[in-house]
Amino acid sequence: MCCVGLLKVIAIDEQLRVIHENHVNFDKELPEFRTHGGVHIHKNRLTVTSPVLMWIKALDMVLEKMKSSGFNFSRVKALSGAGQQHGSVYWNDGANLILQNLPPDVPLHQALKSCFSVNNSPVWMDSSTSVQCSDLEEAVGGAQKLADITGSRAYERFTGNQIAKIYSQNPEVYAQTERISLVSSFAASLFLGAYARIDYSDGSGMNLLHIREKIWNSVCLDACAPGLEKKLGHPVPCSKILGPVSPYFVKRYGFNPNCKVIAFTGDNPASLAGMRLVEGDIAISLGTSDTLFLWIREPKPALDGHILCSPVDTNSYMALLCFKNGSLMREMIRDEVASGSWEEFSQALTSTPAGNGGNIGFYFDVMEIIPEAVGIHRFDSQNNSVPSFPKEVEIRALIEGQFMVKRIHAEKLGYKILPTTRILATGGASYNKDILQILSDVFSAPVYTIDTANSACLGSAYRAIHGLVAESNVAFVDVVKSAPGPRLVATPATGATLVYQPLLKRYMVLEQQVLSEAKIPTVASSE
Numbered sequence: 001m002c003c004v005g006l007l008k009v010i011a012i013d014e015q016l017r018v019i020h021e022n023h024v025n026f027d028k029e030l031p032e033f034r035t036h037g038g039v040h041i042h043k044n045r046l047t048v049t050s051p052v053l054m055w056i057k058a059l060d061m062v063l064e065k066m067k068s069s070g071f072n073f074s075r076v077k078a079l080s081g082a083g084q085q086h087g088s089v090y091w092n093d094g095a096n097l098i099l100q101n102l103p104p105d106v107p108l109h110q111a112l113k114s115c116f117s118v119n120n121s122p123v124w125m126d127s128s129t130s131v132q133c134s135d136l137e138e139a140v141g142g143a144q145k146l147a148d149i150t151g152s153r154a155y156e157r158f159t160g161n162q163i164a165k166i167y168s169q170n171p172e173v174y175a176q177t178e179r180i181s182l183v184s185s186f187a188a189s190l191f192l193g194a195y196a197r198i199d200y201s202d203g204s205g206m207n208l209l210h211i212r213e214k215i216w217n218s219v220c221l222d223a224c225a226p227g228l229e230k231k232l233g234h235p236v237p238c239s240k241i242l243g244p245v246s247p248y249f250v251k252r253y254g255f256n257p258n259c260k261v262i263a264f265t266g267d268n269p270a271s272l273a274g275m276r277l278v279e280g281d282i283a284i285s286l287g288t289s290d291t292l293f294l295w296i297r298e299p300k301p302a303l304d305g306h307i308l309c310s311p312v313d314t315n316s317y318m319a320l321l322c323f324k325n326g327s328l329m330r331e332m333i334r335d336e337v338a339s340g341s342w343e344e345f346s347q348a349l350t351s352t353p354a355g356n357g358g359n360i361g362f363y364f365d366v367m368e369i370i371p372e373a374v375g376i377h378r379f380d381s382q383n384n385s386v387p388s389f390p391k392e393v394e395i396r397a398l399i400e401g402q403f404m405v406k407r408i409h410a411e412k413l414g415y416k417i418l419p420t421t422r423i424l425a426t427g428g429a430s431y432n433k434d435i436l437q438i439l440s441d442v443f444s445a446p447v448y449t450i451d452t453a454n455s456a457c458l459g460s461a462y463r464a465i466h467g468l469v470a471e472s473n474v475a476f477v478d479v480v481k482s483a484p485g486p487r488l489v490a491t492p493a494t495g496a497t498l499v500y501q502p503l504l505k506r507y508m509v510l511e512q513q514v515l516s517e518a519k520i521p522t523v524a525s526s527e
């Protein structure tokens, strides 16, 4: 699996036990490419790229490391992988022929060195395509229309907009590009020895795929660049067997010629697989920013958040929601009113009632993504704006508010809490049981904690196993049943649902008020 700073590998056995782990750190082990965190940030600060040959050389290195540690490649029945979402790779005319005839005595980075029309691949951190984003939204009839088709409004990092930029700035480079891969399908192509198809889930991060019909949308394609469909190839289900591993790997590393390459996917979808989310589940990462992964059956794409095809079930979707004011906001309030102590912070949470006596707060130290607002806004039980809260009320208002906003916007995207719903919590704040109790109360669902250190990598390994049996209609969840389960840490308190139902409604109304206040134009000072 190829994430931003590392290339990692995990091998698991039939009992889903990890039997081998290895990695290559791009900055440290491939210093000749001079990356920081695996990327080059260009002078304009907007363009961010990674050298495609660095990724390939890292694959050569990790396979050599595995070989010298005695790893037995002949036992591998199937392989899959994940790549950082949105990044793209541009293959030159004739590259497929080279891929199909790789000489086993030459490392990949040498054999493929002339195969790319763009040597520095745009990656997810790139934000240099705002012109292309406006053009795309205009071409399809607006941001919501684009979200309805592709699951997201136009985003600068999304691949369609990146391709449109390359076409408009370097039409000759675009013309000599035979194939465009995502980072995931590029890595799969190396193992397959031919261009690998893009899977539905990673394909949903391009602003090009019709997420319900699972085909490229012609209006989006045409708005980005001419003749794009041919350069992308047809997308495939995420569990698709792409073919056997290429003879190059059989001869050079001793892979079994029957080893199957299963479609690769994006890192976020692979994490969902690694955490073994099932229908109705939510994964929530409470880190520097707070991120939600949701399993959704009937999505309602909105201007906030992203809907992707599910990486493990063709009839489902996953939603991604990101909130900037996570742990740093919690720390700020902790430092202001709880003497910088999480214990004192927790005491305030346990000494105040669910629903906080009707007091509600919005805490956005930096401009929030959802909702697009900034500042601290407090309201008493009568919806009057108030300048401050007592210390304990402040702390509960922060945590209840942070979870209410997540539930409201998850439901806006079509998420439904089911009787079987589990919330899987990770990240720094998931060590705090009192915070997780409020999470459980606000969502009326049990909260579990899980270890996600390697979830994308593990998810790729699980997906490889599933790929072997998916064509016989075996569900992903049945393949990963025996993996260790998450730990239950909180269940909803009695009566919590009754408390939060009216509070959630009030939060929604007050959120509109906060947003409309944010939109009142400020009068420019003459001084």
Ligand code: ADP
Residues within 6 Å of the ligand: 286, 287, 288, 289, 327, 328, 330, 331, 342, 426, 427, 428, 429, 430, 431, 432, 435
């Ligand atoms: P990152 O997103 O950088 O990976 P982590 O998931 O490691 O972040 O989370 C780090 C954050 O966890 C810290 O900023 C800190 O605020 C928070 N944290 C650590 N312990 C606690 C705790 N007991 N209660 C609440 N938050 C905590």
